Amino acid sequence: MSEVRVRMAPSPTGDPHVGTAYIGLFDMAFARHHGGKCVLRIEDTDRERSSKESEEAIYRALRWVGIQWDEGPDCGGPYAPYRQSERSHIYKRHALQLVESGAAYYCFCTVERLARMRQAMQKRKSPPMYDGKCRNLSADEVQSHLDAGERPVIRLKVPKEGETAYTDLIRKRGQQVVFQNRHIDDQVLLKSDGFPTYHLANVVDDHLMKITHVVRAEEWVNSTPKHILLYKAFGWEPPAYAHMPLLRNPDKSKISKRKNPTSLDWYRQNGYLPEALLNFLALMGFSAEKGKEIFSLETMIREFSWDRVTTSAPIFDMKKLEWLNGTYIRQLSIDELIERLRPFASVGQLDQGEKTAKMVAIIQERMKTLAEFDKWTWFFFTDELDYGAELLVAKKMTPETTAEALATCVPAFKAVDDWTTEALERLGRELCERLGLKVRQLFMTLRVAVTGSAKSPPLFESMEIMGKDRCLARLETAQVKLEQVN
């Protein structure tokens, strides 16, 4: 195989899409497995919807998640420019060339006529296709339309007979996907504003940029014969095609932001680790050797083969992503985790040296996302614990017995000099015996008093981190709360 060259071709419309990263991941795994190159091309031919901000967001998001490219608008390359809006003249020239060779034609039909025609055809239950009104206009007719100032589009003249087929790297087990030409529409190549459609720009660029393998989502299979026909019209050799399964919503429809988070920014902002997201995306269609579930990008690159990619469209399972994210969080070193946590903490919350390290250590195995930092640590950073007094009363305890227990505990803790986890736990267990209480009873009361919640990080570690004064203050507050109930 000559040098493998693949491209990612996102459109800068809206938020950076998880599907872009998904396809990009497979592009990259395949290319790097073969020592090939990855191109990033911005497909901004839709002037209405494309924006510069969206383009920037794509770079940022792709870099964040770990997708890399060798050539692109931001880093240049031998086939620049890589932004389609800067290549208009190229597409126009190529479209004109096809008109001259007779493979394409000018069409002067108005959007209104087209819409009416489509409606009528749908009523007759036949697939809506262009009726070919302008397919065989004479040179004179074309000229008079042009003279009248009409802005035509250029359409591909698809043969009425025969079939067009291609072999997909992923589906049909190597058998060809076959389309009857009569089902293929005379696709618009150049819009009346002089901009190309996806089909033209895509084919021209892929050829000019020497792309050898087109990896894209399954939604494009029906366009593939149009593209093959276009290559043929130009006299070019088409690339190989790999159509990836479509990511789906829980209701099985194509993934959409209404039903599932699709923005890469959302995953970053909600505390997902990029390496976990990437691993998860890889799991949607790719299976590593020996059934490995957790593996790095390097592993995927090393083991990559189209044979290991599935055909069926997976449903995006947030539960599994959360689990994966949790295991990745647990694999981080404390220092690394602290750094990752910064965007999710307020200023100063992670700058207490040893204390911070201890705090992060006890929440590490509890967090599913970085965004849960606050959920597990809020009580360290406030002295206003808002809980109901009844929470202090453990099973088989009453407000009275709880108050009595606390009355014994407070002076005991006050007397502690060595305010460490070990010493505190020793004392705690001693107090249980002295009071004739079960460990879970007394500790629950203490836990609620200190953390404000029945679910919290380990009690004595938390107490050590918080310090003696604050803990005692909280125990006293608990006593007051209980009195108010009684």
Add this chain to the structure above:
RNA sequence: GGCCCCGUCGUCCAGCCCGGUCCAGGACACCGGCUUUUCACGCCGGCGACACGGGUUCAAAUCCCGUCGGGGUCACCA
């Protein structure tokens, strides 16, 4: 509706190409247990699928045909 793709536990994936080792394996979720000061982590166990019907064969999840189901696509959007 036409065309195209797909169809193994609720979900993701292995097995299918090269039929027997599969009364189908792993993971998430769920349920139960152990551990345990709560929650969580960890460990153990359970639940649970070859869409259906024909064929071919000594033998089919694996090959063939049909049916059904799901998705995608039919724009001067990509």
